[in-house]
Amino acid sequence: MSAPRAKRITLGVTGGIAAYKAAELCRLLVKEGAEVRVVMTPAAESFITPLTLQTLSGHKVGRTLLDASEEAEIGHIRLADETELIVVAPASADAIARMAAGMANDLLTAVVLATRAPVLLAPAMNVNMWENPLTQANLARLLNTGRFFTVGPDAGALACGWIGAGRMMEPAAIRDAVVERFARAGELAGKHVVITAGPTFEPVDAVRFLGNRSSGKMGFALAAEAAERGAHVTLVAGPVSLPTPSGDIDRINVQTALQMQAAVQQAAANSDAVIMTAAVADFRPLDAASGKLSRREGPTPPLALTANPDILAGLGASRTGGRPLLVGFAAEVLSDPLALQARALQKMAEKRCDAIVANDVGDPSIGFGSEENAGALLFADGAVVDLPQASKRAFASAVWNHLVGRLP
Secondary structure, eight states: OOTTTTOEEEEEEOSSGGGGHHHHHHHHHHHTTOEEEEEEOGGGGGTSOHHHHHHHHSSOOBOOTTOHHHHTTTHHHHHHHHOSEEEEEEEOHHHHHHHHTTOOSSHHHHHHHHOOSOEEEEEOOOHHHHHSHHHHHHHHHHHTTTSEEEOOOEEEEOTTSOEEEEEOOOHHHHHHHHHHHHHHTTTTTTOEEEEEESBOOEESSSSOEEOOOOOSHHHHHHHHHHHHTTOEEEEEEOSOOOOOOSSSEEEEEOOSHHHHHHHHHHHHTTOSEEEEOSBOOSEEESSOOSSOOOGGGSSOOOOOEEEOOOHHHHHHHHOBTTBSEEEEEEEEOOOOHHHHHHHHHHHHHHHTOSEEEEEETTSTTTSTTOSEEEEEEEETTSOEEEEEEEEHHHHHHHHHHHHGGGOO
C-alpha cells in the first residue's frame, strides 16, 4: 500500500492495556512511508515506554504540554498545523470525553483541539464503559463535527475479563483505515459540488415563521465529506446553528425558499453535482404581515398560502448534457421500506434527478435533529443501495462512495 507515503501522521497513544499495540501500528505506518510523530498521554507511559515509540518512529515522542524545549517554538501548534491526520490508538473513554469537552489539558488534546486535520479514533475500553450512554454521547459529539472518524472497536474477550465490544482493532486494520482515508482524499479534486442544508423559514409576520425541525446536520456532513475528498463545495445553508466544516467550503446563509433558489441557481451554473438535502418549505404565506400579529387586535386573521418553487425540479428541467449530477432527498413519514422507496422513485421521476436518498423522518432515531440516518440511495438507472443506520457523517461517506463514479 502506498496511499500514506510521505504523509505526516500524528499517532496519539492514551492510557489502556491496548497501548502496547501502538508500537506495531507505528511500525506499519512507517513501513508505508508515512512520517509518524507520536504523542503520548501521561497514562500511556504506564503501559508502553516512550523509548519504544521513539525508536520505531524515528522522532522524539511528545509527552508533555509544558516541555520548555518544545514550547519555545509553540510546539503543539506547529505539530497541529503540520499533521495531515491524527490517529488516536487506543482512544480511551477518558480521552474521548476530554476531546468532546474541548479540553486541552495535555499535549494530545491540545494538538487535537488546535488542528484542522481529520482525527481517526480507535476506541478501546471495557464493554460497559463503551456502551455507557455518556461515552456514546461524547463520541457522537465528536463525530458530528465532521472531523472525527472511528475504526472499531472490535468485540471479544477483553483484558478486564468481560466479553463484548471494546477491543481496539488490530494494528493492520487501523493501518488499512488510514490508507483508505488518504486514498479518498483526492477523489473529488477539481470538482465543484453544491449542497443545500437545513430548513427554510417563511415569515408570517416580523417575528413568526413557517418552518420545520431540520437541523442541517445531514447536509453539513455531506459537505464535510466532499471537502475531505478534495471538492470545492458551495454550502447553501438555511437558518441553522452549525459551524462551517473545514476545507474548501463557501457557505451562503439563507432564510427563505426564494433566497435558497436564487443561491442554488447561481452556484449550480458551473457545478458538477447538486445535492438538495435541505427541507425546503412547500408553502409560504402569500403576504407576510408587517409588525407582529396579536390576538388582541381582533378575530384570527386568515393565513393564505402560496406554493414555493421546487428548486430541484427546476434544475432538472433546465440542465443540459447531464450536468450537473442532481441528487435529491425524499424525507417521508413512511415506516414501510417498500412504500418509502416507491414514493422516492416517484419523486425522482417528477424532479428529473439522477439519484435520490429515501429516509423515514418519522423515526426519531433517524429523523430531523437526530445524530444518525438510515435509508436507501436510488438511482434513475434502477440501482438501489441500502444505507444502514449510522452516524450522519458515516452515512454521508457511504453516499459519496456511490456518487463519486457517477459525476460528469
